[in-house]
Amino acid sequence: MNELILVKPSKDLEEKILEYKREYLSFGETNINGSCGLSRYSDFDEWLELVLSIEKDRLRNNVHASTYFSVRKTDNKIIGSIQLRHSLTPELEKHGGHIGYGIRPSERKRGYGSQQLSLALEAAEAMKIPKVMIICDKDNIASGRTAISCGGILTDENFYEGKEQQIYWIKLRI
Secondary structure (H helix, E strand, O other): OOOEEEEOOOHHHHHHHHHHHHHHHHOOOOOOOOOOOHHHOOOHHHHHHHHHHHHHOOOEOOEOEEEEEEEEOOOOEEEEEEEEEOOOOHHHHHOOEOEEEEEOHHHOOOOHHHHHHHHHHHHHHHOOOOEEEEEEEOOOHHHHHHHHHOOOEEEEEEEEOOEEEEEEEEEOOO
16 A cells, blocks of 8 residues: 655645545535535635644634645545544534544545554644544444554444444553
8 A cells, every 4th residue: 555644734735635625526525524624615725724723823613623634655646634633522522523534535445544544643642642532423334444443442322413423532652
């Protein structure tokens, strides 16, 4: 498999990020997990300003968060998006967790999810987050397997807005 790296969104990546968004939309997917709502923004600069500001300056849903894209080293193609929330609120404990992630439709089922999540866990360790919560819909088997492959332990299930969800915790080495 090709190696991934995490990169933060920037104006330099605008065309690649917009192409990533177009692929999701062309597959009929209106939500791009881990992208800080990229699919809901028609103005790239407005989206980028939000992404960069919530990491340090501004809270979004009462937390700071870091958004990354995983990029394949061999061809610099964006493979996925991942958002790392620096802390949890009561709402994120019910739905969302510390990390949200997605892999572009054309690159799924190739093992990139686990590699991308492993990189995000390294970023969480660097932030001194002792353990990470991941919540996914129970019918999203790939996401659950990704969490398990990175050390996730299924600790609970719940219902959120009519959907059954699974809650995984990953203890980090800090």
